Amino acid sequence: MYGKAAICLSFVILFLISCSIYVGTVDLRSYFFPLLQSPQVPRSLCASGPPLRVYMYDLPRKFHVGMMDRRSFEGPAPVTADNLPPWPSNSGIKKQHSVEYWLMASLLYGGSGNEDREAVRVSDPESAESFFVPFFSSLSFNTHGHNMTDPETEVDRRLQVELLEFLQKSKYYQRSGGRDHVIPMTHPNAFRFLRQELNASILIVVDFGRYPKTMSSLSKDVVAPYVHVVDSFTDDDALDPYESRTTLLFFRGNTVRKDQGKIRIKLAKILSGIDDVHYEKSVATPKNIIMSTEGMRSSKFCLHPAGDTPSSCRLFDAIVSHCVPVIVSDKIELPYEDEIDYSEFSIFFSMKEALEPGYLVNQLRQFPKDRWVEMWKQLKNISHHFEFQYPPKKEDGVNMLWRQVKRKLPRAQLAIHRSRRLKVPDWWQRRR
Secondary structure, eight states: OHHHHHHHHHHHHHHHHHHHHHHTSOOTHHHHOGGGSOOOOOOOOSOOSSOEEEEEOOOOGGGTGGGTOHHHHTSOSSOOTTTOOOOOTTOGGGGGGTHHHHHHHHHHOOOOSSSOOSEEEOSOGGGOSEEEOOOOHHHHHHHSOTTSSSTTHHHHHHHHHHHHHHHHHOHHHHHHTTTTEEEEOOSTTTTTTTGGGGTTSEEEESOSTTSOTTTOOTTTSEEOOOOOOSOOOTTOOOSSHHHHOOEEEEEEEOOOOSGGGGHHHHHHHHHTTOTTEEEEEOOOOHHHHHHHHHHHHTEEEEEEEOOSSSOOHHHHHHHHTTOEEEEEOSSOOOTTTTTOOGGGTOEEEOHHHHTSTTHHHHHHHTSOHHHHHHHHHHHHHHGGGGOOOSSOOTTSHHHHHHHHHHHHHHHHHHHHHHHTTTOOOHHHHHHO
16 A cells, blocks of 8 residues: 555655656756756846936036035036046145045936946936935045144034035925935044934945944945045056065054053054054055055065944955955945855954964965965956046946945835835825
């Protein structure tokens, strides 16, 4: 009896497998010949789906390019791709907070039709999926009373007040409560007077060091890289890159910082006097930026301790210099980390580990050469994701940021829809 049952069951199983093969739901190769299967293709970072449709508000020049120089302030209105002033080559350290400029420029760019773009500007706000607010809040802070006690800071405050009044009158800002609006604030003190009024919007920040959790978080906001200030290493083709870089560890920068940045002074004491370690106090002058460029290009590892906030421009200077970043932080947020694995080209130490005398340097001395070379190659492969330029290029920094914005919009739309639950429709009010 059992024998007949087993035979019947075998026929049923064979019948089901035959049907599955016929309709294509089962591939026997995956069960019996796994080595014959095509290898999995790594996930590409290319554009996914159509570009994001963005409406950019037409604000007066004083809110954006007018702060770059007097000539830009007095230029024709509105700003177009034809009259957009280039980012000043002599801007120095201000360049690190220039993401706001490159985002605006990318929307002004008409395109040649041959490139993959993550966002395009639309002239009809009704067709927009998102709204960009071109206020250079970081440049405003850097331009109008940078020391925060200067009377000139009143100019920065007034710009913030005027912008907020403008947005609150906007039909589209009112409609969403600002949730589908994109506002860059990459300087830690950008929009500091009225920042809390815009906490529903998608903020472009470099980290969350100066933002309370109730205002800014990774769930709704986008982490941007600082724009690097050193020149990119475009001809890094040494036959033996490991041996050609004679400095083990390099750091050049301000050692007097706030909050977590206080670790820089402690590291100076620990790392001083070591022959192949260059740890130098410095300020960002044009000459010193050139010296930092040379130092990073001749070093195997570049140290990235926290600044006034967990992140700093130094990390991205190291990336475009193909100097393996050594990141010392307990709570750093990194750009595009849902797409890029930083452990493939960076080394991480906790603050406690970094402050243990001898530990960090000993770990770097023991780091395998072949592993370092792999990291160096990966830095060369991914550094274009941290380039900001005009016209924008495929998968450069600005396109990566727009792709991140696209991923935040579903959550913004959910919040918008929920906020409308208790809102009485106009037709119902007229009926009453």
